[in-house]
Amino acid sequence: KTYALDELFNLLQTYNTAEIIVTLDNNKIDKEWISNYLELNQYHTSFNSSRCKIDYQNELFARVYQINSFLSAIEYLDLERHPYTTEALAILIEFIIEHDELIIAKMNRPIFLGASRYLYLGNNALEQLGVISRDSSELTLLRLIDKTSTAFGKRLLKERLLSPIIDKEILEARYDLAEKLIERSDKYDTHLKNIYDLERISRRLKLQKLHPMELTYISMSLYAIAKLLKDCKQDSIEYDSKLDDKIEEFRKYLIDTFDLNICSKFRIEQIDDNIFRYGVYPNIDTLLQNQKDEIGKLEQVITHIDSIVEAKQIKNSSKSGYADIGYLESEGFSINLTKNRFTMIEKELKESFVTIEDTHHFFKDFHYKRLKNSVKINSKLFEQITQTYESNQVKLVALVKERYIKSLDELDKRFSHLLNEIISFVANIDVAISNAKCAKKMQLTRPIIVEGNGYEAIGLRHPIIEANENSGIYVPNDIYLGEGIKTEHNHITRNASDGNAVNGVLLYGINSSGKSSLMKSIGLSVILAQAGFFVPAVEMKFSMYDKLFTRIVSKDNLYKGLSTFSVEMMELKNIFNRAGTNSLILGDEISQGTETESGLAIVSGAILKLLDIDAHFIFATHLHQLKNIEQLQNIKELIFLHLGVKYDESSDRLIYNRELQLGMGSSLYGLEFAKSLHMDEFFLKNAYTIRESIIGNKSELKTLKQKKRSRYNKNLYLTKCALCDEVVEDIHHIIPQKMANSSGKIGTMDKNHKYNLIPLCKRHHNMVHEGKIQITGFVMTDEGVKLHYSEQ
Incomplete structure (x- = not known):
């Protein structure tokens, strides 16, 4: 039911759609449901109820595409096997003709996109992965790589x-x-x-x-x-x-x-x-010459006037061009002269004449209009010149536009x-x-397309998060899915599977540990690779997927008007109906909209279904009870991984290392994360008691007291020494600048990355270089990014 609509939804996002015409000819189709499903409120939408008959379609196409053939227009355009597509095209053309027929002038033949050639992106994957966004201020993959x-x-x-x-x-x-x-x-x-x-x-x-x-x-x-x-x-x-x-x-x-x-x-x-x-066009040249001839008559008059002025001037004067041609649309041509010069030559001028085309024109018959600083000269000759010139000009402009x-x-x-x-x-x-x-x-690398059915990425990064320095230095991970890919790397995924095929990964970790980021980085790398772009990894090998599905929390606005659980079930249904051997499914917190027992059953059923069709999938989840589901035990193609987090007693913090580790990890860090959000104290006290263990957490609030920035990185504010409250005097590179390559990169990181720079006072900077202080770098904690160091 929704396959065509999903395809259409993707097309609306791919192309800059401004207006949509929807034809409804079936009372069973709900207009509001269609509008919600396709999110038509963001476009100018017209609903149409009339259909186009085949005879009319043929006639319309023949005229628009200028078809002269013994084949019908529909056959000529190879549309005979696509009746609904053909009718939709006819309705669109008819709509355009009603508004501006010129738009379809000399229109190219329709091109079939051919679904078999493209990677199918299901469940609004482009927006869920951050490839595009309706928020113009949001950094997307498209904006990042363009x-x-x-x-x-x-x-x-x-x-x-x-x-x-x-x-x-x-x-x-x-x-x-x-x-x-x-x-x-x-x-x-x-x-x-x-x-x-x-x-x-x-x-x-x-x-x-x-x-x-x-x-x-x-x-x-x-x-x-x-x-x-x-x-x-x-x-x-x-x-x-x-x-x-x-x-x-x-x-x-x-x-x-x-x-x-x-x-x-x-x-x-x-x-x-x-x-x-x-x-190029002799008739235009003739008109232009006529124009020049008319102007030439005026220039003869000017030459005569100039000769009288020169006769009255000092002999050594080099001044020339005393009169000039004027033109006003309301008055036509005239000749202008300064008042002083006219006074100087008035007597001689009015006693003279000029000969143009064998006709004498006496200046005593001309009209002289005295202005504030000049004199404007007119005559019947000038009126004739104006009339001829303007007539020729109208002909010239019309002819030039026609040609x-x-x-x-x-x-x-x-x-x-x-x-x-x-x-x-x-x-x-x-x-x-x-x-x-x-x-x-x-620091992107060329992906390697291989035979088989698999995906391997070494040092995989999330390009959008990595571009945002406030997120800290991004921690890369290695991941392997499928089988048949020869690998020289012995990373965590291979260890977890004992070398067997890996069709599914259940990914655990507390909130903010990076589960969604890792899943998105996999999806983004596949899209980049299969669009022909390089990928954010040290190495990536893959056999091409033909379908990619996402189910990622916080981007579930596809089916407006439905509950969260309804959205999840609808998207799961779409995945089951369309996924196959060469499909990749990325799911975040599937079945979070229902109670735990049903959630366990739904996730377990989804895992078994996807394993049965030999699809690849990664599900981020908090459901630790899945390991106890009998049907999921001893499945070699399913592995359990988690993103590392540990509680550091000395600093009273949660430390996120963001690296993939074996197993599901601990399930006891949720309250520490809740406390870092400054939840209600009464609630936290009782929650800790119920869990029968209390772990302290003291949040440190920092404020920027001044706006001085580092010369290495404008995003680093020099408020105080990172190890004390003294004034910043030096900037220390954790990984020395000399380790950078010619492009200023240390591995995949810029040498001047915000989290490779430490603002220090002079005393502590000297202690670092003397070996008395060892700075190991920044780590992610439940209180954000924190500096780790030790004193010797």
Whole structure:
């Protein structure tokens, strides 16, 4: 029932959807339920009840797609096996025609996405994993890895990340290109930043809405792309060898056809001058010459006036051009002269005449209008010139606009295919450069696609949490799922399974220990790898998954109007209906919405179901009683792990080491975590008594007393010495700077990471270097990140 809607929900998130038309022709379908399920309140939504008959669909498609074939339009578009898709497309086109028919002009043929080619992302996985978010202020994976320089490159990166694939050949090609560009990204960046949004320009060209100024954008972009191709050739990046000549032909056509300097001044509705090169359109050239001839008559008058002024001036004066042409739309052309000069030559001027086209024009018959500082001269000659000029100008503008529209059509016919080829190539390079930048900056590695049915990550990190320095230095973990992957690493997952296949992991740990973060890091690494990007791990091997499902607490807004338990059961049902051998399921606190007994039964049943279909899964849970479920005992493919936490008596704190360890771990740290949240004292006292053990917990509240920041890291405020209350004089690197590589990295960590820096007073800094104080680093506790050190 919901499979198609889940697919649609993912598509709405992948593409920048603004408006949706929903057709309901069945009284059994609840309009409100559909709206809630798809969360349509965030879009402009129209509900439609009329259907489109097949004859009408054929007629509509034939007209819109300009189809002339012995096949029906539906057959021509390969839609005959998809009746609902075909009807939905017809309804959409009909809706667009009602609002703006130009939008569908020269529309490309519909493209089938093909579900078998893509990784299916179930249960709103993109949002639950933090790949995207509706909160514009939230750091998401998409925002984190987007280092593109072009608008269409940005769109391609988003499309790839939100639509991971299961095509090994394409993925390897994406990895290869990014790997080749890791040390070369800077020089490509320079060219990419000079390329305009050709994808948008191409569409505007098809709609004949392209502004003349955008022709200059195309020309500048082609110049930058020509340079980019030159670098590609030097770096042995393959592309169609004919592309260089095609781009040069395109640029030459633009330069030979248009005066790009004049084009740069105009939007299409503002054209009031010739934008074409001389000789392109002779009839336009003729009109322009007529315009010049009319202006030439005015210039003859000015030359005559200037000659009289010069005769009255001192002989050695080099001044020339004493009069000038003026024009007002309400008055037409005139000639202007300063009042002083006019007074000086008035007698001689009115006694003279000028001959234009064998006709004498006497200045005594001209009209002289005295203004404050100048004199404006008019005549019947000027009126005739104005009338002819304005008539020619109307003809010129109309003809230029007419020829411009025809030129756009010619451009589209000759070069639209080339534009698409360029857009595809440049976007691919841009995304690869972005991938390469991230690999270098964030210490990402190329994933390795292997045969078999498994997943292994060594030193896996959560990229979003790691990017947030306030979370501390991220602790990587190793994880293994499935079988058939040859590994050289003897990590905790392999130890827990005794070398057997690992289909399921039950992950334990108290709140804030990092269970959800670890699960999300696995999901994010799979999405990154299957979108063609590098991953936050020392090494990652995987056989491609075809389905990824998530059930993560705090992101259960998919089914509005349902209880938490209803949401969980609906999502579990979807998983059971769709998961298979190549599926990965990530579940956080499944069945938390019901009582313990039912929860145990539900989780146990889910585990057995997923093991039966040979899917891979990781469930984070607090249900320690699962080890006592008879059906789950002695299952070799199921392992129990926990994220380490211990109580440190000396500091009276919980210490999180965030590393995977064998077994379920202790179940007795919940109250310590509750106390760290400053819960009600009466409640805590009774809770401790009931548990029959009391563990102290003294929270330390810190305030920032000043805003001085470290020169190494602006996020580190120098309030006081980390070991006493004295003034900060030095900054100590826990892991010395000399251990960093040329990129400033120590392993995967930046040498100036906030939690590799310790503000110290001079006395304590000297003690550190003298070996009297040993600083081991920061650890996560129930009170946050704390510094661990010892005095000798």
